[in-house]
Amino acid sequence: MASLFSWITLFVLFCSVSSELILEEGYTVTTVIDGHKLNINPHSVLARPGSSDLLLLDFSNSHLYTVSFPLSNESEVKRISSEEKLGYRDGKLGLARFNKPRSFAVDGKGNVYVADRGNHVIRKISTSGTVSTIAGGLSKAIGKKDGPAQNATFADDFELAVVAERCILLVVDHGSQSVRLIDLKPEDCTTTSPSAQIFGLGAVTVWTLGLGLSCFLGLFVGILVRPYIIPHGDSTLIRFSKKGKPCLINLGKQVAILCFGIRSAIANFKLYTLLQKLFYCC
Numbered sequence: 001m002a003s004l005f006s007w008i009t010l011f012v013l014f015c016s017v018s019s020e021l022i023l024e025e026g027y028t029v030t031t032v033i034d035g036h037k038l039n040i041n042p043h044s045v046l047a048r049p050g051s052s053d054l055l056l057l058d059f060s061n062s063h064l065y066t067v068s069f070p071l072s073n074e075s076e077v078k079r080i081s082s083e084e085k086l087g088y089r090d091g092k093l094g095l096a097r098f099n100k101p102r103s104f105a106v107d108g109k110g111n112v113y114v115a116d117r118g119n120h121v122i123r124k125i126s127t128s129g130t131v132s133t134i135a136g137g138l139s140k141a142i143g144k145k146d147g148p149a150q151n152a153t154f155a156d157d158f159e160l161a162v163v164a165e166r167c168i169l170l171v172v173d174h175g176s177q178s179v180r181l182i183d184l185k186p187e188d189c190t191t192t193s194p195s196a197q198i199f200g201l202g203a204v205t206v207w208t209l210g211l212g213l214s215c216f217l218g219l220f221v222g223i224l225v226r227p228y229i230i231p232h233g234d235s236t237l238i239r240f241s242k243k244g245k246p247c248l249i250n251l252g253k254q255v256a257i258l259c260f261g262i263r264s265a266i267a268n269f270k271l272y273t274l275l276q277k278l279f280y281c282c
């Protein structure tokens with residue numbers, strides 16, 4: 001009897017566990033990077049805001065790659081760090097060397113921070129493509145020392161995360177079971193993308209520009225059609241203008257619709273985003 005009871009309990013438990021599954025349909029899995037074919041070992045990926053490519057980190061070969069968007073098995077994969085493997089060298093990204101980079105993070109401006117695990121330091125790749133060391137550069141040792149970043153030490157296994165809104169870089173230090181914080185520089189926390197800075201345009205400026213452009217167009221059309229709708233004492237013209245009144249209203253509507261179209265197109269940043277992408281590529 002007791003055993004029957006325990007079997008029933010087990011059955012009920014099993015049913016309640018299996019009913020926890022919710023299988024949501026509608027997703028598809030596609031391999032876009034085959035590391036065996038390309039001889040790379042992807043460890044981590046990162047999408048930078050406004051960028052036309054994805055950053056890929058190869059932990060075992062200590063290399064950094066870009067993968068062009070849109071992602072497919074035909075995306076262009078380019079190595080952007082030095083062709084040498086392990087090492088420690090700052091400067092131009094094309095010559096920079098890393099030692100078992102473990103993870104990376106991107107700030108609001110587009111700078112990338114790399115957890116260079118093998119060198120026990122944190123590296124920064126600026127938007128202009130210069131690599132520098134922002135923490136651990138003087139100590140280069142394993143440990144858990146806080147304080148001025150160049151003298152700080154990290155465990156031999158740590159990962160990075162940026163909280164852009166708070167302008168901070170977090171170090172998840174597995175070795176010392178801790179989370180450590182580095183304040184980023186305020187100029188690296190602007191949310192505008194690098195290309196927007198090239199233009200020197202913010203959202204408000206773009207909106208104002210759109211408004212100005214649509215008003216100018218309205219004025220232009222107005223001047224063009226003016227002779228046909230404004231009476232000049234000439235009786236024929238007055239008659240024309242009387243006939244033309246519904247036409248004027250219609251035209252006014254058309255101009256308003258056109259203006260609105262232009263303004264919303266610019267406000268939607270479609271053209272703006274396209275220009276942004278174009279300039280970012282260059």
Ligand SMILES: *[C@@H]1O[C@H](CO)[C@@H](O)[C@H](O)[C@H]1NC(C)=O
Nearest residue numbers: 030031032034037072073074
């Ligand atoms: C890419 O993927 C498509 C569809 O999955 C496949 O037909 C094609 O052979 C693949 N091309 C390469 C180079 O792997």
Ligand SMILES: *[C@@H]1O[C@H](CO)[C@@H](O)[C@H](O)[C@H]1NC(C)=O
Nearest residue numbers: 137138139147148150151152
């Ligand atoms: C940082 O390290 C350097 C070199 O080891 C040393 O000269 C300097 O005094 C250290 N600074 C601090 C604040 O510990």
